[in-house]
Structures are given as structure tokens and as C-alpha cells.
Amino acid sequence: MARKVRNLLGLAVLATVVERPMHPYEIATVIRERGKDRDMGLKWGSLYTVVRNLHRHGFIEVAENARHGARPERTVYRITDDGRRELRDWVRELIAVPVHEPPRFEAGLSVWAVLGPDEVPALLRERLARLEEENAAQRAALERHREEVPRMFLVEAEYDLALREADAAFTRGLLDELDRGAFPDLQQWRDRHAAMERGTPETSS
Structure with missing residues (x-):
């Protein structure tokens, strides 16, 4: 099926926020700590664009706008029911459907x-x-x-x-x-x- 967000970074974001609401910096930290950036060959320059696209398509939503001390305000996102369905469908497709990607x-x-x-x-x-x-x-x-x-x-x-x-x-x-x-x-x-x-x-x- 044609996905609204096809970038694998989108998959990594959904697989992270499915655990708990997070802001983009925390999402990136968790992905790196777990080595998912190496598994998926992620391009970090598009993180905020991917987060915006996931939000625009209703896969994540704003949970809160948090500010700690003098730090800039950070938007915390949580996954939606549509996001959970998209995540599961995406993982099913990746596991079941082989795609030839020449190395x-x-x-x-x-x-x-x-x-x-x-x-x-x-x-x-x-x-x-x-x-x-x-x-x-x-x-x-x-x-x-x-x-x-x-x-x-x-x-x-x-x-x-x-x-x-x-x-x-x-x-x-x-x-x-x-x-x-x-x-x-x-x-x-x-x-x-x-x-x-x-x-x-x-x-x-």
C-alpha cells in the first residue's frame, strides 16, 4: 500500500512514541541509544520534517508544550490510534514483503x-x-x-x-x-x- 509517510525515520519515530509521549530531541536520543539509526540508515536532517508529516497525517498529536527552566519550549508528541494502526501495518509489510534493494x-x-x-x-x-x-x-x-x-x-x-x-x-x-x-x-x-x-x-x- 502507498504510505502517507514512507521515510523509515517515520517508522522509528512511531515505534518510539508508542511507548510514551516524547519531544523530538528525546525521540532522537532513544533511537540512537537503541542503535535503530544504524539498523535503518536514518538521515537525521529530516527528523523535524518527518515529525511534522506524522502530525499532519494524524499519526501523532501534541500532548503538551513543555518548558524546563530557561530552555526553549518543546512540543511533546504522543501516538494516536491511527498511528498505532499505521505502525503495525508498516511492520507487517516490512516483515512479510521482500523488496530487492541492491547494495x-x-x-x-x-x-x-x-x-x-x-x-x-x-x-x-x-x-x-x-x-x-x-x-x-x-x-x-x-x-x-x-x-x-x-x-x-x-x-x-x-x-x-x-x-x-x-x-x-x-x-x-x-x-x-x-x-x-x-x-x-x-x-x-x-x-x-x-x-x-x-x-x-x-x-x-
Whole structure:
């Protein structure tokens, strides 16, 4: 379905204020503390715009305008019944409906022939080293969190780690093929790259 507010930051805001009324600064603090900004790749510059849109569409409403000491007045928002329904429908859609979102690595692989096959293995080794280091750190952090955080709040981190480990496994296998010379059409790749470097059109054999 077409959503009135499609920005994932809107989802994060609704999932935060569903717990209790908050002002935007507090919403941002809670989202960051829980690591949801990393899970969703949020763009913080649009926070107040998203809050205004949620309010305009009736998903949140003003609970109070609070002032503490000399600080500027802050508007506290709470979720509405429509907001609760929107939040639940949105989460159902995200879990049930797969959407292909090409990662940067996929984009790079789609045009990797502009590089020579003798250059690519070094780049894959660099990628693999970074992935293995990051995955080890993420695995250790996940194990620490398991001791104090219920698993229902960790499944997105488990999913992210599984994807990253699959990425590392694929990269490792691709690198092995190139290192052993087992990748098909290596000579054709070299000839194509050499022709591009010379600025001459590729000819069919």
C-alpha cells in the first residue's frame, strides 16, 4: 500500500512514541541509544520534517508544550490510534514483503569489468579483511548483549550479521576462484579491459 509517510525515520519515530509521549530531541536520543539509526540508515536532517508529516497525517498529536527552566519550549508528541494502526501495518509489510534493494557491492560487481582481473583480487582481499574484522566485532557485541537484552530486541542484529557473513563467504569464494585462475573467461576479461584501456572497440572473436 502507498504510505502517507514512507521515510523509515517515520517508522522509528512511531515505534518510539508508542511507548510514551516524547519531544523530538528525546525521540532522537532513544533511537540512537537503541542503535535503530544504524539498523535503518536514518538521515537525521529530516527528523523535524518527518515529525511534522506524522502530525499532519494524524499519526501523532501534541500532548503538551513543555518548558524546563530557561530552555526553549518543546512540543511533546504522543501516538494516536491511527498511528498505532499505521505502525503495525508498516511492520507487517516490512516483515512479510521482500523488496530487492541492491547494495553498493552489487553495484560494483555489475561494472567490475572496467577493472582488470589482476587488480580485482587485491580489492576483494581488502574487502574480506574489513568484513571479517567487522563481523568478529559485531559477533562479540551480539554475544555480550544476549546476556542482558531479550532476543526479541536483537533479531535485526542477528539478521544483519547473517547477511554480512554471507557477504564474506561469497567474497571469499570469488577471491579463491580468481586466485586459482578458475574463474571462467579470464582471458576474455583481460582482452576486454586492455581494449578499453587503449580506447579501441572490443571485437568479437
